[in-house]
Amino acid sequence: QVQLVESGGGLVQAGGSLRLSCAASGRTFNTYAIGWFRQAPGKEREFVAAINWGDDITYYSDSVTGRFTISKDTYVNTAYLQMNSLKPEDTAVYYCSADLRYGSYWHSKSGVWGQGTQVTVSS
Numbered sequence: 763q764v765q766l767v768e769s770g771g772g773l774v775q776a777g778g779s780l781r782l783s784c785a786a787s788g789r790t791f792n793t794y795a796i797g798w799f800r801q802a803p804g805k806e807r808e809f810v811a812a813i814n815w816g817d818d819i820t821y822y823s824d825s826v827t828g829r830f831t832i833s834k835d836t837y838v839n840t841a842y843l844q845m846n847s848l849k850p851e852d853t854a855v856y857y858c859s860a861d862l863r864y865g866s867y868w869h870s871k872s873g874v875w876g877q878g879t880q881v882t883v884s885s
Contacts, residue, residue, distance in 0.1 A: 763788055763789060763872065763874065764786055764787070764788040764789055764860050764861070764872070764874055765786070765787045765788055765874075765876075766784055766785070766786050766787075766858045766859065766860060766874070766875065766876035767784070767785045767787075767876055767877070768782060768783065768784050768856060768857065768858050768876040768877065768878055768879040769782070769783050769785075769879055770782040770783050770843075770879060771855075771856060771879030771880045771881045771882075772880075772881070772882070773882045773883075773884065774848055774881075774882070774883055774884070775883070775884050775885075776848060776849055776850055776883055776884065776885050777847060777848065778848050778883070779844070779845060779846045779847075779848065780845045780848065780881060781842060781843070781844050781845070782798070782842065782843040782845065782856055782858075782879060782881075783840055783841070783842055783843075784796065784798070784840060784841045784842075784843075784858030784860075784876060785838070785839065785840045786839040786840065786841075786858075786860045787839065791815065791860070791861050791871075792815045792816040793815075793816065793863075794814075794815060794860070794861040794862055794863050794871060795812040795813055795814045795815060795821070795861075795862040795863065796812065796813060796815060796834060796841040796858065796859070796860045796861075796862065797809075797810070797811050797812025797813060797821070797832060797841065797858070797859065797862045797868075798810040798811050798812070798832070798841075798843050798856055798857065798858055799856070799857050799859070799868075799875075800852075800854035800855065800856045800857065800881075801854055801855050801857065801878075802853060802854040802855075805854075807857070808823065809823050809867075809868040810822070810823055810826055810830065810843070810856070811823065811826060811830055811832040811843060812832065812862045812864075812868065813832045813833065813834050813841060815834075815836065818834070820832050821864070821868075825851070826845075826852075829845065829846050829847045829848075830843060830844065830845050830846070831843070831844040831846075832844075839860075841858065843856070845881070848881075848883045849883060850883045850884065850885045851883075852881060852883050853881060853882050853883050854881060855878040855879065855880050855881070856878060856879050856880075856881055857875045857876055857878045858875065858876045859872075859874060859875050859876075860874070861874070
């Protein structure tokens, strides 16, 4: 239904910055959020950040608060994740979903994700 393409990942040294993009095509949902999870090898996928489609309220995991900023351009159905002060612990594949919601935890309603973009932070 909704297709997502992530881009912007790469290799960066600790303290550097990257800007990820998530372009959504197809139907989006105003009652949900678009945002990012990440998954490192051997670890479970974890929530990173989200922004509501309808009111632009943003949400961040404790591990990235103050360093990452999520934004979106509703006109082109694209979300951005500006990642500053990157740490080796941020190394992961970053995935985007367009229908995130928080109940007792953040989740994707549809379970539809992009293919991911690799972020590698060297020390």
